[in-house]
Amino acid sequence: MVDERKLSASATFPPEVIAEIQRAADEGIYDIRGGGAKRRVPSFDDLVLLGASVSRYPLEGYRERCDTDVLIGARNAAKPVHLKIPVTIAGMSFGAIGANAKQALGMAASALGTSTTTGDGGMTDEEREASSLLVYQYLPSRYGMDPDQIRRADAIEIVIGQGAKPGGGGMLLGQKVTERVAGMRTLPEGIDQRSACRHPDWTGPDDLEIKILELREITGWEKPIYVKVGATRTRYDVALAVKAGADAVVVDGMQGGTAATQSVFIEDVGIPTLPAVRLAVEALIELDVHREVRLIVSGGIRTGADVAKALAMGADAVSIGMASLMALNCNAPLYPEDYAALGTRAGFCHHCQTGRCPVGIATQDPALEARLEPEAAARRVRNYLTAMVLECQTLARACGKSHVLNLEPEDLAALTLEAAAMAGVPLAGTDWIPGR
């Protein structure tokens, strides 16, 4: 008989660590998966908003206006991007996710007046048609890079890194490299693809400035240019992106997802979104361009509360990737046998890399894709975005703001020492910001 009370689990070697050691011992290669960091890191959950009372007065819900629009790129671009809501859809490649998923995201974003973003492999006609505002990702691999596509885009995002894997390149396993995906990327079908982690024709901030000039010249100085970085040395990266001439900087924290990479990258590289926002805002303020060069924050944004807190810390908009897939049905409790076939269950799935997505999102398999009906899926994403924006407005009104971008750091308090230090916000009930 085993006496359960005497079983002492090791904190250093819990069952999942033992399983991973034994997997590595069997296979001799690192683990590859999708999704973002699963470990707990300090986050927007560790902040609260200070609603108004006597010292400040709130706005009436529903009756008093609380605007949500954001203009990006007015600094340099003849045609700035005007977002009606401060929540955008992050870059996800056709390849990593299927055409139905891309189309549904585009339809939902267009209905709410916000943007979607292409990914590795270039732009598909379906996503251009479905998206009224489409940001073209200019990536190190330059797969499918066609100047006509950047001319058809509403903005260009130069991708230097992403939160799930700062310093790493893209990865698409052979199962997802169908004829169409391979054709778009000029690569053989069915073979694992590892794309470059550095741009082929520039290195460093001085070159980036010239690259931005070239892109502006090619697109007639019409389109805003974003620079996207994974959160690491965020203060310096943001400052250098501004110096190079970016109209917006996208900072992706370590909770940001990916369709496939080494799990050590996902869990052990980069800093959480929370400190990254503070560092980015400090850089923008130091250069006197805060609210002029726009800051778009991504990585673990889930609710209108997350949006409100990010904006209060000084961001101008947020971007969602994984959460938008969840609205599409990622990890929904459907098709249990197909989750089981991947060795997982709904709620735990991070198996995008396999191409066998049970709910038809991260797949190129026509039978699985048919499970995602674009109209119905678009309705879910639209509802989700609507709810998120309503939540954000509710909180902004409670803080007395007539525009969500009027939220400010003074509206925040931190619940933990870590969050106080990382966000640069006082610990609740004190005026203490550790490190200041």
Add this chain to the structure above:
Amino acid sequence: MAVTVDLAATPLRDLNRRLQAIAGTSNETEFHIVNPRGAHALAVGLDAEVDVLIEGHVGYYCAGMNKQAAVRVAGNVGTGFAENIMSGTARCTGNASQSAGATGHGGLVVIEGDASARCGISMKGVDIVVGGSVGHMAAFMGQAGRLLVRGDAGPYLGDSLYEAVIYVAGEVASLGADCVEKEMTEAHRAAVAALLDAAGLEDDPARYRR
């Protein structure tokens, strides 16, 4: 009749706008650009059958993302010459800095002199002909297209090569990972002859290795 544009007196934006506006309708099909003085992003994003001759040295990304046009630089070119070229030709009579013809999807790039590091990096279908030698990591991650080098190749030639083909006449310092020397058949010698011919360079195809 060639139109002459003096970059000492014309802003870059005006010149590029004028070149980009030509889309088969204009009868201005020949441009002669003087005083480039190392300007970056010159003659980028063209999409028309137009001849552009630039007299003097240019900076980064000259002829970037070119379609259809024939851009010729009488001088040296900076980093990323004809990067991501789709079609048409880009030629320089001097030497090229890093990443010449990078990620090119089609068309022809000719460097009459030497090309520095990473010439043809991530090439995706372009033909690149180098009259002189190339630096290290030429055709790194080359996916498709052909690189012909009349001189020598530096270290790690063709590292992580996919389906691109490299022909070299001179010495190769070393091959990169996944790059293997293969047999030269008659068909390959004919391809070399055709590439040299397209580039307007003289050489004996029998000198080349694949």
